[in-house]
Amino acid sequence: MFKGSIPALVTPMRADGAVDFQAWERLLDFHVAEGTDAVVVAGTTGESPTLEPAEVAELVRRAKARVAGRMPVIAGSGTNSTAKSIELSRELAAAGADGLLTVVPYYNRPTQEGLYRHFSAIADAVDVPVILYNVPGRTVCDMLPDTVVRLAAHPRIVGIKEATGDMSRAESILGAAGPGFLLLSGDDPTAAELMKRGAHGVISVTANVAPRAMHDMCVAALAGRHAEAALLNEKLMPLHLAMFVEPNPIPVKWAVARLGLMERGIRLPLTWLSEHLEDELLAAMKATGVRIA
Numbered sequence: 001m002f003k004g005s006i007p008a009l010v011t012p013m014r015a016d017g018a019v020d021f022q023a024w025e026r027l028l029d030f031h032v033a034e035g036t037d038a039v040v041v042a043g044t045t046g047e048s049p050t051l052e053p054a055e056v057a058e059l060v061r062r063a064k065a066r067v068a069g070r071m072p073v074i075a076g077s078g079t080n081s082t083a084k085s086i087e088l089s090r091e092l093a094a095a096g097a098d099g100l101l102t103v104v105p106y107y108n109r110p111t112q113e114g115l116y117r118h119f120s121a122i123a124d125a126v127d128v129p130v131i132l133y134n135v136p137g138r139t140v141c142d143m144l145p146d147t148v149v150r151l152a153a154h155p156r157i158v159g160i161k162e163a164t165g166d167m168s169r170a171e172s173i174l175g176a177a178g179p180g181f182l183l184l185s186g187d188d189p190t191a192a193e194l195m196k197r198g199a200h201g202v203i204s205v206t207a208n209v210a211p212r213a214m215h216d217m218c219v220a221a222l223a224g225r226h227a228e229a230a231l232l233n234e235k236l237m238p239l240h241l242a243m244f245v246e247p248n249p250i251p252v253k254w255a256v257a258r259l260g261l262m263e264r265g266i267r268l269p270l271t272w273l274s275e276h277l278e279d280e281l282l283a284a285m286k287a288t289g290v291r292i293a
Helices: 021-033 053-067 082-094 112-125 145-152 167-177 188-196 211-222 226-242 250-258 275-287
Strands: 004-007 039-041 073-076 099-103 130-134 157-162 182-185 201-204
Touching: 004 039, 004 211, 021 053, 039 053, 053 073, 053 082, 082 099, 082 112, 099 112, 112 130, 112 145, 130 145, 145 157, 145 167, 157 167, 167 182, 167 188, 182 188, 188 201, 188 211, 188 226, 201 211, 211 226, 226 275, 250 275
Parallel strands: 004 201, 039 073, 073 099, 099 130, 130 157, 157 182, 182 201
Antiparallel strands: none
């Protein structure tokens, strides 16, 4: 159900920071037309820390209505509070989310046992599939493979977005978690290689800007055409790297605005892309064949 190219969608905003729901629907139409396999609503790329729960629920409801069953809608529901994560998860499941993406709690640095209990409590509280999300570079807390394997035994925990780029870690999870457990890359540059080793797709930043190319790369990789996937990924590499010239989602929001899909809106404490980086990002977009408005 959750396989292939899955962009962690940016949240369109107006210049004053208000969510732009009209642009949201344009963005969803764009991804349907470009072959995107599923979408993540209000992940960290969607500025989840600055979105209110009611805004996220409305984004989910509108996404479900707009895509009309043509792709799954996954909602980001993780926080660094177990109680708040449960509350948000229930709200987004009621709004129609097909699955939930739940990040490792940030800042408070729980133990592995704390992580196990946190995610188990979330999964116990909802009746939709839960995808774990490990990104220690941003959370400063690393969920180790043994903990992932423990959690994989829960009937509603169906997979993990693993954003370390560590191939041996991914292989150890796949080897121990069972054949039904989904491994999704959270690192665009290494996603093709991870799929070669058994991963099922990528939750992507780059796919916001080049959805067709990311979809085609995933199709090739999942079909076992790894040389073709590697070639397609190499063509995307300038864009993969350019998406992080400043902290995500600053560059990707600038790029999506250049596609003509939304205004130049972002919420503090994030700021708009630094002007001296615009030419670099534009060159990367052109080098990968992105059609610029």
